[in-house]
Amino acid sequence: MNKTILKVSNLSKDYGKKRVVNNVSFEIKAGEIFGFLGANGAGKSTTIKMIAGLTSISEGNVLILSHSIKANFEQAIKEVGGMIETPTLYSYMSGYNNLKFFAKLHENISEQRITEVASLVGLSARIKDKVSTYSLGMKQRLGIAQALLHHPKLLILDEPTNGLDANGIKEIRMLLLQLAKKENIAILISSHILSEMENLCDTVAIINNGEIVEFKTMEEIKHSIAQNGSNYIKVNAPNYAGKLIEQYIGKKVVISGDKVIFSASDSKLAQIIVLLTQNKISVYGAGDIDYSLEDVFLSILNSHNASTAVS
Ligand SMILES: Nc1ncnc2c1ncn2[C@@H]1O[C@H](COP(=O)(O)OP(=O)(O)O)[C@@H](O)[C@H]1O
Ligand SMILES: [Mg+2]
Structure with a gap:
């Protein structure tokens, strides 16, 4: 030791x-x-x-x-x-x-x-x-x-x-x-x-x-980057799609313009696309979002500031 x-x-x-x-x-x-x-x-x-x-x-x-x-x-x-x-x-x-x-x-x-x-x-x-x-x-x-x-x-x-x-x-x-x-x-x-x-x-x-x-530890930071590496899909009805995805994966999503950002495995992503199509939402793009160390740092600070904010 x-x-x-x-x-x-x-x-x-x-x-x-x-x-x-x-x-x-x-x-x-x-x-x-x-x-x-x-x-x-x-x-x-x-x-x-x-x-x-x-x-x-x-x-x-x-x-x-x-x-x-x-x-x-x-x-x-x-x-x-x-x-x-x-x-x-x-x-x-x-x-x-x-x-x-x-x-x-x-x-x-x-x-x-x-x-x-x-x-x-x-x-x-x-x-x-x-x-x-x-x-x-x-x-x-x-x-x-x-x-x-x-x-x-x-x-x-x-x-x-x-x-x-x-x-x-x-x-x-x-x-x-x-x-x-x-x-x-x-x-x-x-x-x-x-x-x-x-x-x-x-x-x-x-x-x-x-x-x-x-x-x-640096290892934990790197791990959380890997964990947070998120998917996005581009759709014609992001708010509606966001609600359906939240119900499906049981986690909050982020809406940014026509993008819905969330974290799911590849097989779940495929099922989500089917689900959205069945609900008459057109999906015209999908991909991965890479988070940097800087993003992880900001998200730690943001979550802390949010939890200590005076209401
Ligand atoms: N000698 C000082 N007298 C009064 N306030 C100070 C003094 N030194 C630093 N501060 C204040 O303490 C806070 C922390 O400053 P500091 O320790 O220099 O931050 P950092 O090094 O992280 O940039 C700041 O709000 C700064 O204005
Ligand atoms: Mg200083």
């Missing part, structure tokens, strides 16, 4: 009278990549800042390797490396000198460790060049190198792929997978774009209005 590195319990944050994070709890184990997913303003950065000791906790607690960030700040924070929002880098200095500068903030970081983290993030060849010549992706990787200097057990990255192109996102993904699997680091990463978490996170938590509304 992998060790629990981070344990967040009932964490809340109030700014004045406004509660922006409410009762958030989760755990991350060594070698696990945990994605924190939510729209802008959902409360990701505030939660992350509480975990990293950058803002006070209104309620709840954070344990890092069993050390409380409130009661035992120094011992807890020793185990954390973070890149929160954009990394602070000196662009007129080389990547190497930036790392050297940040190494001084910790005790006993050798030149060898500096070379090692540069190599871990794939910057060895460019480490002596000025940061002003780096691409955004290289700057993000240098920020991660900086966060890794003191051998943290927990790496916290707040939207590290923000603004990166597809290639830059892929580089960060490969790097994080390698850090988790080879170095057994626990990684907390936030994003407002679900597809950036694809093939990266073991688990995602979806945060909305300061609350976690859903935990899912």
